[in-house]
Amino acid sequence: MILRTLALATVLAAPTLAATVGQPAPAFTATDSNGKVHRLADFKGKTVVLEWTNAGCPFVQKHYGAGNMQATQAAATKAGAVWLTVNSGAPGRQGFVDGAAANAEIAKGKAKQTAYLLDPTGTIGRAYDAKTTPHIFVIDAKGTLAYAGAIDDKPTADPADIKGAKNFVLAALSDVRSGKPVATATSKPYGCSVKYG
């Protein structure tokens, strides 16, 4: 017990530079739901989207239930971007998944991401300062963080609000693709809190 606490304290004390838009995105290595290891560096030259998720969260359900998240994923990957869904839920807390549960989630939601990363220690989440589910980050081909924030501008859990909302992620991807500075580079993420341990 005490050892575990000490180990935890050491992890927390390690210097972490929170992700800042316009700065290099923090590097990470993670295992996906199929046990495959991914490094952010592997995707150099491609646009990368990070999406924090928790299938039990009503705000995540808003976008998956109405097919909005899947449509955004499909549009991004079709345009050549890599979409990584990240679950930073800690074991024992609501929303935590193992590989099998993550794959079941993908199958149930017909999700279109490139990979579903498991981050039970919250290392990637803390590095990016991911606060809510959903919380989305767009990293450009040079590895610079181009967007951080909400999926759209309607902070509600009501699926009826998706129609007519401005999708910040698609807008950011379009700006990144055409080499323009991202018009809305940050927004306030909305949703449930990430269930860190």
Added chain:
Amino acid sequence: MTLLRPLLALLATLFALPLAAAPHVAVTLAAESAAPAPGKPLTLALTFAPKPTWHTYWKNPGDAGIETRAAWTLPAGATAGTLRYPVPGTLLISGLMNYVYEAKQALLVDVAVPATAVPGSAFPIRAKIDYLVCTEEICVPESATVATDLTIGDGAPDAAQAATFAEARRALPVKLAERARYAVAGDRIALAVPMAGLDRIERAYFFPAADGIADYSAAQAMTTTDDVLRIETKVQGKPAGAIAGVLRVERAGEAPRGFEIIAEPGVVPAAGAALSASSPDGTPVAAAFLPALLLAVAGGLLLNIMPCVFPILSLKALSLAKGNVDAGTARRDALAYAAGVMLVCTALGAAILALRAAGTQVGWAFQLQTPEVILGLLLLTTAIALNLAGVFEMTLPGGGGGQSLASKPGAAGSFWTGALAAFVATPCTGPFMAGALGAALVLPPLAGLLVFTGLGFGLALPFVLIAFVPALRRRLPKPGAWMATFRRILSVPMFATALALAWVLGRQSGIDGMTLGLAGAVVLGLLLWWLGQRQASGRNGWAAIGAAVAAVVLTIANVQPAAHASARAEVAAIPDAEPFSEVRLAELTKAGTPTFVYFTADWCLTCKVNEKGALADPAVAAAFQKAGVRTLVGDWTSGDAAIGRFLTSRGAAGVPLYLFYAGNADPVTLPQILTAARLIDVTRS
């Protein structure tokens, strides 16, 4: 698209239906006047009453959450203003800051009544309120439809609503007339807020009104210089122009107050003096502190009759009954004993508070969650039991011999007896303790520690009383040969405690671990018998003591915790019980299913007694089945963090905890000593 719209509407309906059935917040609408006057503003109050452990959000929810929205349906010409929120509280979960209300609160809104409204005409008000309600684990977006029907009149305030509105206005922040200033340097932002009565401020917190001002979860350093309160914290984004927020100020002897502040870029003085330290005798703290302290003393007192403590106390008390103890020595021994007990209790309390501050969910008896400690206690209680049984004497080798642990001379002996009593007392959680220690965890650290010390004081009290009140001492039985017999008898509860610990060890580390523990106990017994033989013949016992210590160390070094699954084969005493999770509990209560939730741990003797007794009663199982009661079991043996959080949120410091949710209603907390009758009774209510 034409297909999509009805589909979305259907989804929205499906979504809204179950929520409307069982909200976690009761939302009510009240109007300040039942007869609003034409052309005058009418104030409405939206009261939100969240269920225990649930919270709703401030306008700026912090790191997560969303603000409350109201869609008004008003008579023609009438318009509703923005929602005015009371001063929120902070709730930090896993490093994410939430600005929330954990208790009943009212949002105010002003409706402009048109000047053309005709007196005597109806003025119906309808609103759909969308809000988010969460526990520390789950969130539910809920909607409430509220309505009130008024008649245009003279605008006279409704006397029945006067208290609601007075209270709601008191909870609102007041505008601070003078402008505050702020300055950003590097990643720090500092604000200077001019205000009076700075010397009495104990605590303060700045709630930024919007994103891009301050990092929500960063600590805020509060200092005072001359006439300003200076707030320094980590900046978020790049603040520019005027920034707004609410400052919550807690002054000594006053209810917390909120100020709406607007700060312009400007000069902020350097950090000044720290805020006056919060005094433990302040009103809000004292209100929770005194009952907790009294409960802790009572709980400590009752611990004395628990099987693990009673033998030690009895021997200690009887040692005073021997004629050769003068009053002075008795008092000195009692004070040393009390010091030992209180020090160990305070140290355990300090360890709990420190671990909790570091983010680990622990409660009373948390040290019993590791098999090494259980094994150590098993060997210790075995040794004490063997000592009571007369196998050997606790004495320094080469000393006089023949003196037992409890009569070992000197203040040091008494001190260590006290420390031992407190440590072996931890598996026995008695009545009153859960409430007291639960409160201790949420009090300021110093007050929390005092509650733990109070527990020690209660534990030491009987012996102190015997030592200090000669009349009590005279009532003790006369010393004689019976004392030796009594001591042998006292070894029985001690052996029973050892047996219980062996069982816990078996649950924690499997049959191998238990066998290792029992083997250790057998070897220790042999070595202590050898020691006793040497003592009886007046020879030196160092070799025997050395061998005993080596046996204990070797045994403890070899114990392994078993895989969680195999050690957790069955925990439920009630058939069809499911493992506890907050999500499952929310599902069941949402569906209106009566649900019995209990939290247990293998090292908790009270829990096990209840599970073998009342909970295993077939009549209870039958009554539960008849009433359709579902049972959820939370096993805290290995210190599951989610359960720890839930226990804390229910105000309990540890297990056992028994809750009965009758459908949607608030749960009933059942007593820690359960009876079958009480359980059957609760299913009928």
